Amino acid sequence: MTDAVNSVYDWQRIEIYTKQILGKKAFRDVCVFWQNRPGEQPDPVIRHPVRLYIINDGSCPGPSPSAGSPVKSVRLCKRAVMPDYPKNTITGSRKSRITHRFSLVLLVEYENGEFKVITLPRQLSAPGFSRGGSAMVFSELISPGTDNTVSQNRNDAGLSEKLTLVAEGNILTAFEYALTFPLSVFEPEISPIDLENPTLQSIILLSNLRYEADVVEPYMAPAGEGQFVWTTAVDFILYEDITIKLGIEQDILVQGLSEG
Numbered sequence: 402m403t404d405a406v407n408s409v410y411d412w413q414r415i416e417i418y419t420k421q422i423l424g425k426k427a428f429r430d431v432c433v434f435w436q437n438r439p440g441e442q443p444d445p446v447i448r449h450p451v452r453l454y455i456i457n458d459g460s461c462p463g464p465s466p467s468a469g470s471p472v473k474s475v476r477l478c479k480r481a482v483m484p485d486y487p488k489n490t491i492t493g494s495r496k497s498r499i500t501h502r503f504s505l506v507l508l509v510e511y512e513n514g515e516f517k518v519i520t521l522p523r524q525l526s527a528p529g530f531s532r533g534g535s536a537m538v539f540s541e542l543i544s545p546g547t548d549n550t551v552s553q554n555r556n557d558a559g560l561s562e563k564l565t566l567v568a569e570g571n572i573l574t575a576f577e578y579a580l581t582f583p584l585s586v587f588e589p590e591i592s593p594i595d596l597e598n599p600t601l602q603s604i605i606l607l608s609n610l611r612y613e614a615d616v617v618e619p620y621m622a623p624a625g626e627g628q629f630v631w632t633t634a635v636d637f638i639l640y641e642d643i644t645i646k647l648g649i650e651q652d653i654l655v656q657g658l659s660e661g
Contacts, residue, residue, distance in 0.1 A: 424587030489603035
């Protein structure tokens, strides 16, 4: 007999611990960073970019501030995902909710050749409100003249989206994007019995991150207490693909040879 035939008699039962994927769903071109236009109902189709007012280099708050050097370009250096995110929650209404927390690190180039690194939302503030001099960017994601964040909401074809800001004390630490959708969108659809399995787990994959940053126009923004500062308005929007898989723990018995 050949070695190939003889090796059959050496086979043994091998138990493998793995995960069985019950269903998955891929969401393509998800806009995770957007802004509803103030005073308008959210558009179910069009995603508007977040309008960022970046303080010009050399411009300081005052009654008649100097113009400083305006922004020439903005690049995304890093999108940092917070620890233990993204995560998924199955709700009692047979819906799944993906929660995604992240921060943005931007490289800003000014017309005078200077560069600055800005971290959002840590250095974000509302027009007319100061965060102790640490703010480099104003945005209407925070209510003007206050410290209250404004959530962005969208509902379309059974899907619900929400963008909010997360704070620890007085410090803004992350943006939180939440996507809620019916369990029926999973392929194949998840059975009620599988949903009760105590080993049910979610696997969420993020991919194909991309952004658009457009320098728009100069803007003299209120800086509080009768002061103003020159900024450059920049439209910024962020997209990515989000794939979620639901699976359960499984033991599989096979016949073969172990190399361990």
